[in-house]
Amino acid sequence: MEAAQETPDRPPLDLNALSNEAFLSAHGIPRLTVVESTGSTNADLLRGVSEDPGAWPDLSVLTAEYQTAARGRLDRRWEAPARSSVSVSLVLRPVNADGRPLPTDSYSWLSLLAALALREALTETAGLPADLKWPNDVLVRGRKIAGILAQLGPISGAGTPPVVLGTGLNVTLTEPDLPVPTATSVLLENPETVDRTELLKSYLSRFATLYRSFCNADGDPAAGLAGGPSLHKRLEHLLTTLGKQVRAQLPGDHEIIGHATRLDEYGSLLVVDATGHEHVVTAGDVVHLRPWNPAGAADQGTAVQGKGAQGSAGGAESGYA
Template structure:
């Protein structure tokens, strides 16, 4: 890690490779656009889907070389150097093979599905073993390398509203450029590649496969998916949050302390307190979720507490 302090060369995304017609067609991506700079790819797609829904079909992709007003959960804002990250958003209009919309309660799984796809892409492409942190982070060795932000789009004519799914992956950030101390980047983890085009194509292909399988199962997280186990089981298997003592900070200065035991059918975190009561913690409500160590005990990880709060990258 110490040898990678100078900012590396940061070539642009290969638009020709990303726009390859066979690649797009094979993954059901109707259009993929790369812009040099924008405030937020999520905001752009939310606005576009509102003003002209027909022009933004399912799996429309927008990537940016630089975002100047990117935001994550609870409106946390962040900015990374140009061409140092994979910043991409997708329009999702989930329907099954018969064209029937998925129940909106299944939408809560989409950010976890995106995180799982990114984890698989990092392992496959860069050789990096990543894990998930509930509700929307991807970690490498306990440090945040990426985040996911799902936002519900506008409803038109009674149609089911789309979901805009944004993903921010730190790729070539040096230690000095990290947004918070508990973050990391692909570059800092000894990767097989830091080629953002390769990483983005791998992520999109993984996501499209999982997403289509999830849609064809009518959004049932317990149904078997492409590649084997259900989405529910696959997420739980790589969710570093489970089995830990956590402190969930909720709106109104409320908190729940207990054992993170499992995910429920809606992707919410179940936390069992010291009295044995099970609490439902939803991604939409939680302000912060952090490891918790009882007074007088050593925290896990050699004393490192807290979590990166850097939005969706």
């Protein structure tokens, strides 16, 4: 019989490091708030941008040590031990360098942009071989470690509709903490660090850079991004979904089985079925997306779940994660 895993040390986030003015100003973060406990950081910000829009400018950040009512994509729920995850939400008010609002069609790329930033943080800060799974998951060695959720805020007047972008990352969850065997955490993957403060700072800095570049390109996924390839090209190389046989489960017990070929200009997944017909699968509609064995064997892999890998795999409210 295996010995029970010891509960890892779970220190609080370093408030001094997160509130450092040099760090915040360097990345254009006007406000960063840390709370000990809340129901959901996404829900808090959605309420905040509705009740007091001026208090939450573009790239404002809210992060919690513990969430009691976190929800993911399609209203999935999850819960992780206190101080075991990075649970963070941002307010986005996307405008270009001239202050012109981005077309709302481009908003569908924001969760993928966040997933890309988180992958970079995991790879470069924790030394983990992270991959992306459409539409909103980050995987390590095929197991879900994080998820993202973008939610549209209230539209009022002629202003830019805000987006609340939630990210949940499993950091020090042990095997017994995981709700399903297809989830994982930074701790379980032999990382270079499990410092949540460093991981959060790494993610925020990378996201801010990619986000500002995306905005200055007017939300064009085919434009060069942050001095490198476009968002579309980067995702084409990083999404494990592309080039695979998949089964997309849709509302009403509908499903599409076929070859995941590419992303369209809105970030939707294009799936070609056995008859050669190309289907457009949107992130907002898909219930589950799983690898499919053409011979009809049982599905493998994880469902497309919300933030983090939990509840649906643990640690994020996702989509928000």
